[in-house]
Amino acid sequence: MTINSAEALKEHVAKLKSAAAPETKILVSMGTCGIAAGTTPVLEAINKYIEEKNLQNAFEVVEVGCMGLCHSEPSIEVINTVSGNSIIYGDVSEVQVQAIIDAGADEIARGTKTVERTWYYPEKEENTTNAIQAKVVLKNSGRINPEVLDDYLVNDGYGALAKALCEMKPQEVVDEIIASGLRGRGGGGFPTGKKWQFAAAQKTDEKFMICNADEGDPGAFMDRAVLEGDPHSVLEAMAIGGYAVGAHTGVIYIRAEYPLAIKRLRIAIEQAEKAGLLGKNIFGSGFDFNIELKYGAGAFVCGEETALIHSIEGMRGEPTFKPPFPAVQGLWKKPTIVNNVETYANIGAIIRKGANWFKTIGTAGSPGTKVFALAGKINKVGLVEVPMGTKLKDMIYTLGDGIVDGKKFKAVQTGGPSGGCITASMIETEIDYESLKALGSMMGSGGMIVMDEDDCMVNVAKFFLEFTLDESCGKCTPCRIGNKRLFEMLEEICDGRGTMETLDKLKSLSMTIKDTALCGLGQTSPNPVLSTIKNFEDEYLAHINEQRCPAGVCTSLISYQINDKCVGCTLCARNCPVNCISGEKKQLHEIDQSKCIKCGVCFQACKFHAIDKI
Amino acid sequence: MSSTFAPGAKTEEDNLLVKSPEKLAELESYIDSLPLSENPDRNRGFLIQSLHKAQEIFTYLPGCVQQYVADKLKLHRSEVYGVISFYSFFTDQPVGRHKINVCTGTACFVRGANKILDEFKRYLNIKEGETTPDGKFSLGALRCVGACSLAPVVMLNDKVYGNVTTKMVPEIINDCED
Numbered sequence: 001m002t003i004n005s006a007e008a009l010k011e012h013v014a015k016l017k018s019a020a021a022p023e024t025k026i027l028v029s030m031g032t033c034g035i036a037a038g039t040t041p042v043l044e045a046i047n048k049y050i051e052e053k054n055l056q057n058a059f060e061v062v063e064v065g066c067m068g069l070c071h072s073e074p075s076i077e078v079i080n081t082v083s084g085n086s087i088i089y090g091d092v093s094e095v096q097v098q099a100i101i102d103a104g105a106d107e108i109a110r111g112t113k114t115v116e117r118t119w120y121y122p123e124k125e126e127n128t129t130n131a132i133q134a135k136v137v138l139k140n141s142g143r144i145n146p147e148v149l150d151d152y153l154v155n156d157g158y159g160a161l162a163k164a165l166c167e168m169k170p171q172e173v174v175d176e177i178i179a180s181g182l183r184g185r186g187g188g189g190f191p192t193g194k195k196w197q198f199a200a201a202q203k204t205d206e207k208f209m210i211c212n213a214d215e216g217d218p219g220a221f222m223d224r225a226v227l228e229g230d231p232h233s234v235l236e237a238m239a240i241g242g243y244a245v246g247a248h249t250g251v252i253y254i255r256a257e258y259p260l261a262i263k264r265l266r267i268a269i270e271q272a273e274k275a276g277l278l279g280k281n282i283f284g285s286g287f288d289f290n291i292e293l294k295y296g297a298g299a300f301v302c303g304e305e306t307a308l309i310h311s312i313e314g315m316r317g318e319p320t321f322k323p324p325f326p327a328v329q330g331l332w333k334k335p336t337i338v339n340n341v342e343t344y345a346n347i348g349a350i351i352r353k354g355a356n357w358f359k360t361i362g363t364a365g366s367p368g369t370k371v372f373a374l375a376g377k378i379n380k381v382g383l384v385e386v387p388m389g390t391k392l393k394d395m396i397y398t399l400g401d402g403i404v405d406g407k408k409f410k411a412v413q414t415g416g417p418s419g420g421c422i423t424a425s426m427i428e429t430e431i432d433y434e435s436l437k438a439l440g441s442m443m444g445s446g447g448m449i450v451m452d453e454d455d456c457m458v459n460v461a462k463f464f465l466e467f468t469l470d471e472s473c474g475k476c477t478p479c480r481i482g483n484k485r486l487f488e489m490l491e492e493i494c495d496g497r498g499t500m501e502t503l504d505k506l507k508s509l510s511m512t513i514k515d516t517a518l519c520g521l522g523q524t525s526p527n528p529v530l531s532t533i534k535n536f537e538d539e540y541l542a543h544i545n546e547q548r549c550p551a552g553v554c555t556s557l558i559s560y561q562i563n564d565k566c567v568g569c570t571l572c573a574r575n576c577p578v579n580c581i582s583g584e585k586k587q588l589h590e591i592d593q594s595k596c597i598k599c600g601v602c603f604q605a606c607k608f609h610a611i612d613k614i
Numbered sequence: 615m616s617s618t619f620a621p622g623a624k625t626e627e628d629n630l631l632v633k634s635p636e637k638l639a640e641l642e643s644y645i646d647s648l649p650l651s652e653n654p655d656r657n658r659g660f661l662i663q664s665l666h667k668a669q670e671i672f673t674y675l676p677g678c679v680q681q682y683v684a685d686k687l688k689l690h691r692s693e694v695y696g697v698i699s700f701y702s703f704f705t706d707q708p709v710g711r712h713k714i715n716v717c718t719g720t721a722c723f724v725r726g727a728n729k730i731l732d733e734f735k736r737y738l739n740i741k742e743g744e745t746t747p748d749g750k751f752s753l754g755a756l757r758c759v760g761a762c763s764l765a766p767v768v769m770l771n772d773k774v775y776g777n778v779t780t781k782m783v784p785e786i787i788n789d790c791e792d
Contacts, residue, residue, distance in 0.1 A: 033761045036774040070763030218719030221760035256666065256703055257759065297662055297701030300757070314661035315693075316700040332656060375721035375762035382763065413720065449720045463723050467757070473700070577733060577780060597736075599729055601780055 002276040005284045006162040009153070016154045022060040024105050027077040029142060031066030031228050032260050033221075037073035045094040046076075049101055059101065062151075065229020065264075067142030068383035071401075072115050077142075080105035088115040118399060119385070122361055123156075123349055132394050134361060136369050137222075137345040138385045141229030146264050149271040152232040158277050160351035164240045165285040168351075173244035174200055177347070179355035181367040186212060186303070186340030187415065187444040188520070189366070189433040195337060198327035199245040202335040207247035209238045210331065210338045212308060213254040213261070216300040217416035218467070220447030222371035223341035225383050227254070227261035230345070231268035237347035239278065239289045245337055250291040253308050256298065265293060300417075300471035304519050305330075305338040307473065318475045319519035340445070342371055362388030366432035370443070376412075376450040377404045389430045392422065396450060407452040411535070415444030417464045417471075418524030420531025421457070440531045442524070456553035457536040458543055462490040464528040472521065479522030482513040486529060493540060495556040496547035503540055507533060552613045555598040559614050562589050566610035572602035631678050637671050638682070645686045657687050661697060665704055674705050710745040710752035712790045714738075715769040719758030722766040730766050731755060733780040737787065750790070 003009050028034075028043045043063065050059050069075045072090025078100065079086040085105045090113045092100070103109035119133030120126075127134070144151035152158075164173050178193030199207055211234055215223040227234065238250040254262055269291055272278040280288045294312045301307045302317040309331050311317040330336025346368055350358045359367045366388040372395065375381050379401035386395065396402070396412065403409050411421040420441035422429065429435050433443050451460065465487040474480045489506045492498045510526035517523045533540060542548045549557040562572075568586040573579075580596050583589030591602070603611045631638045644667045648660045664687065668679050675698055684694045698704040716722075716731040731742065734753055738746055745752045761767050764776025770786055778786070 032759070033763055036761045036764060036767075036776060070761075073763065216757070218723075218758035219721045219762055221758070221762065224760050257756070294659070295663055295666055296703075297666065298703035299701050311662065312659060314658035314697065316696055318700075373762065375765070376724045381721075381765075416720065447720065449724060451724055455724055460724075463720070575781070577736070597732070599732070599780060 002274075003158075003283075004276050004281075006166045009158060009162050009283070013153055013159075016150055021081065022056070022058050023080060023082055024059050025079045025081055026059055026061050026101070027064045027067075027079065027142065028061060029065075029067045029069070029073060029075045030063045031225060032258075033070050034066065034073045034075070035260075037070075039074035041094050042074045042076065042092050042097060045097040046101065049098055053101075055101070062145050063147075064143060065141045065146050066225040066383060068138065068225070068385075069115055070382040071380040072113070075115060076100070078103075078105045086117075088117060089113065090115040123353060132390065132398055133385055134369050134387050135385050136349050136361065137226060137342055137371055138229070138383070139349075140233065141225055144230065146229055146231055147267050149232065149268075149275060152230070156348075156352060157232055158236050160348040161236045161239050161243075161277070162283050164243055164351055165283050165287055170200065170244050170246065173240060173351070176355050177244070177350060180350045180358040181355075181365075182343065182346055182350060182358070183366060183433065184340060185342035185346070185370065185446070187418070187442060189443060192339060192343055195327055195339070196241060196245050198325065199247070199335045199337050202328060204334055206249075206332075206334045207242075207245055208331045208334060208336040209242045209245070209247045209250040210305075210308070210312070210326075210336055211238055211250065211252040211344055212303065212305065212338050212340045213252055213258075214296045214303045214308060215255060215258075215341070215445060216303045216471075217418075217445045217447050219375050219449050220373045220416060220445045222373055222383055222446050224258050224261050225371075226341050226345050227258070228264055231261075231264045232272065233348055234265075234341055234344045235268055235272055235278065235291055237344035238291060239282065240347055240351060241337060241339070241344070242289045243287050245335070247335075247337070248288050248290065250289065251294055251312055251331070252291060253294050253296060253302070253312055255296040262293065262295070269293070299473070300467075301473045301519070301521050304521055307519065308338065309336065316473070318473045319521075321518060342446075363430070363432050365434055370431070370446055372446045372448050374400045374448050374450065376448075377407065377452040377455070378402070378450040379404055386431075388432045391427075392429050392431055393427045395431075395448070396427070400450065403450065403452050407454065410451050410453055410455060411457065413441075413449040413451065413460070413528070414447070415442040415524075415527070416447050417467045418442060418520070418527055419444045420527045421451075421460070421535060423535045440527070440534055442527070454551055454553070456494075456549050456551035457532040457539050458490065458493055458549075459551075459553050461528045461532045462487065462494055465490055465525070468521070468525040472525075476516075476518035476522060478513045478517040479519075479525065482509060482517075483522070483525055485509060486513070486526065490529070493543045494549075494554045496543060496554075498540075498544045500544060503533070503544060558598060559593060560591055560596060560598065560600070560603055561612050561614055562591060563610055563612055564588065565608050567608055569608070571605050571607065572611065575601050575605045577601060630672065630676055631682060634672075640671055641668055641679075641682070642686075645683070654688060658689060658693075661687055661689065661694065662701075665694070665698065669704060674708050676706060680706070708745070708749070710750055712750060713752050713754065713769075713771055714786070715754045715756045717757070717759055717761075717765070717767040717769070718755040719762070719765075721758070721762035725765040727766040729780055730768060730778050730783065733783045734768075737783050751787070 074092045075090045077088045099109040119135050120131040122134045174196045182192045183189040299317045302311045304319045307317040307319040326336040362368045369385050371385045384399050413421050472479045513526050566588045573581040580592040650657050680694045684691045718727050768775045768778045
C-alpha cells in the first residue's frame with residue numbers, strides 16, 4: 001500500500017476507523033522495563049486464555065510501549081472501545097489473567113491492584129478530572145502498537161506532515177514553530193523555531209536534520225520511551241523539519257544501549273518508506289526525505305551536538321568550539337539541525353493544533369509539557385509528563401507518592417551530572433527552564449533522582465564527578481585535569497582528610513572550570529559540587545571539622561558496633577560476607593573492625609536494633 | 615598491547631581471521647553491503663557501524679580485525695584504533711563468556727549499586743573491567759539501562775536482575791552453567 005496524497009491518507013484512515021474491531025482492547029506494556037519486570041509471561045497467558053476460550057472476536061490484545069507506570073510493572077490496561085471505560089491493572093501476574101479477562105472493562109477483577117489514571121490528553125479532551133499530567137509527547141506511548149503503522153495513522157499519524165507539505169510553505173512551518181515558543185527538550189532550552197530559521201536561511205546544496213537520541217544522562221529514559229512507544233512521531237517530525245529548513249536527509253543518532261528502540265525505529269523507517277511516507281515525492285508534494293540510523297558506542301559526551309556530529313562522521317566524539325553553530329556548519333560541513341527526541345515529539349501536535357493551542361499549556365516563557373523520569377528513593381518510580389510550571393511538590397508527593405519507607409525527603413537532583421539539587425525548602429517551586437536555573441540546577445533531559453535522609457550529599461557530588469571524569473573526552477584541560485582535581489578533593493573530604501582550605505579550593509576551581517571548559521559537559525560538570533555546597537554546606541563542614549558523615553554513608557567515617565540489645569541469634573554472623581562477626585549462640589556478638597568491609601549487611605539483617613552505625 | 619600495533623606481526627591473535635574464515639566472510643559481506651558513496655571522505659561515516667558488526671562477530675576487536683576494517687574503508691589503522699579507544703563500547707581485549715554488568719546510574723547508585731559492585735569484585739576476585747583467569751566472567755559497570763524502578767540492577771549477558779542485594783550475588787553467578 002502506498003499513500004501518495006493527503007486525500008489518500010484521509011481515505012485510508014477513514015477505512016481503518018470504520019473497520020470492524022473487537023469491543024474490548026487489552027493493552028500490554030512491552031517497553032524495556034515492562035519486559036524486565038516480567039510482562040512477557042503475562043502476555044503469553046493472556047493470548048493463551050483468549051485462544052482457549054475462543055474470545056478472539058471480543059478481545060484484541062495490543063502490545064504497547066511504555067505506559068510510564070514503572071512502579072507497577074507488569075501493567076496492562078483493559079479498554080471498552082464502545083463505552084470508553086478503562087481499567088489499568090498494576091503488578092499483574094499470570095494467575096490474575098483469567099479473572100481480568102473475565103471481568104472485562106466494566107468491573108474490576110477481584111484480587112488485583114488497579115492504578116489510578118493521573119493524566120489527560122490535551123489534544124483530545126478537556127482536563128475535567130484535575131489531572132496533574134498532560135500527555136502531548138507521550139500521547140501514543142502505551143496506547144498503540146509501535147510496530148504497526150496503521151495504529152499510528154488512525155491516531156492522526158502523518159496528518160501533520162500532510163498538512164505541512166500540502167497546505168503550508170516552508171517558512172510558514174518555521175514561523176509556526178517560532179510562534180509556539182517550543183524550546184529544546186534536551187536540556188539547553190534553546191528556541192527550536194529560531195534554530196530552524198538559522199538553517200533555513202542558509203543557501204547550500206545540502207542540509208541535514210539530526211535527531212539526538214544519545215540519551216546518556218543516567219536516570220533519564222524519556223527518549224527511550226518515545227522511541228520504543230511511538231517511533232513514527234519522531235520520523236514524521238524530522239520530515240516536517242526537513243521540509244521547513246530545506247533538508248532531504250535525516251540521521252537518527254541513537255545509543256547502542258537501546259536495542260529495543262533501535263529495532264522499533266528500523267521497523268518504523270521501513271514501514272514509512274514502503275508506504276511512501278518517507279522517500280521520494282512524499283504526498284505528491286515533490287518533497288523528498290530519507291532517514292538513516294547511526295549508532296553511538298558508549299560516550300556520554302556525544303550528546304553534545306558538535307561531538308555527536310563528529311561521531312556520525314566516524315571520528316572520536318570530541319566537541320569543537322561554537323560558533324560556527326551546526327545550523328550554519330554541521331555534518332559534513334553543511335547546515336545541520338540537531339534536535340532531541342522529545343523536542344521532535346512535540347512538532348506533530350503543534351502543526352496539527354497550532355501554536356496558539358500549544359501556548360495554552362505550560363508557562364509563558366516555557367510553553368508545553370516536559371517529560372520527567374522520577375526515580376531514586378520514591379514510591380512510584382515512573383515516567384510522567386506534566387505541563388511546564390507544575391510544582392515539584394505535586395510531582396514528588398502526588399505522582400511519586402512520597403518517599404520510600406516514609407523517610408524524610410532531602411533533595412531531588414535534576415539535570416543529571418550537569419544539574420544540581422533542589423532541597424525540601426524549595427518544594428513549592430514551579431518547574432521550568434528559568435526557575436531551575438535560578439536554583440543553580442538545570443532542566444537537563446528530565447531525570448529527577450529523589451534522595452532521602454540516608455543520602456550523603458558530599459558523596460552524591462563525588463558520584464557525579466566520577467561520572468564526569470569517566471566521560472570527559474580529554475580534549476580541553478579544565479575538564480580533563482580540573483575535574484580530576486575536584487574529584488580528589490571530594491575524596492579527601494569523604495575520607496575525613498579535608499580542611500577548610502580544601503573547601504575553598506573546591507569552590508574556586510569549580511568556578512574556573514565553569515568559565516573555561518570547551519563544551520557543555522565541562523562547563524556544567526561542577527554544578528553538582530557548587531549546588532551541594534550551597535544547599536548542604538553543613539554536611540561538608542561535618543565531614544571536615546568533625547570527621548563525621550551525618551547520613552552515615554562515607555565508609556571511612558563510619559563503623560558498625562554491636563550493642564547490648566544483641567540476643568545472640570547469629571543472623572548477622574551468618575549474613576556477613578567476610579565472616580568478621582564472632583560470638584556463641586545466645587551470647588553477645590562482636591565485630592572484628594580490622595576485617596569489617598562496612599557493607600552494612602549485618603545492620604540490615606538485625607531484627608533487634610542491636611547494631612549501631614557510628 | 616605492543617603486539618596489536620605491529621603491522622603484520624605473527625602473533626596468535628593475528629591468526630584469528632585465518633582461523634575463522636566464516637566470520638571473516640560475514641564481516642566482508644556486511645561491509646560490502648554498505649552504501650559506500652563516491653566521496654571517500656564520507657565513507658568514514660560507516661566506520662562505527664562496521665566496528666559494531668565486527669565486535670558482534672568476533673566478540674572483541676584485535677589488531678588484525680582493526681587492520682581489516684581500516685583496509686576495507688580505506689582508512690589508516692591509527693584512525694580506527696583512535697575510535698576504538700575513545701568509545702567504551704569497543705574493546706581490543708578478549709572478554710569472558712558471561713558478561714556481568716552492574717548498573718551504576720544515579721538511581722541505582724542511591725539505592726546501593728556500589729555495594730553490589732564491591733561484592734562482585736570480592737566474590738570473583740577481579741576488578742571492574744577485568745575477566746576471570748578461566749575466561750568465564752567479565753565484570754563491568756554500565757550507566758543506566760533505564761530500568762530505574764528495579765534499582766539496583768545487574769545485567770548478566772542480556773538478562774536483567776532487579777532489586778539486587780549483596781546476598782543475591784552468588785546466586786546470580788551460579789545461574790551461569792558453564
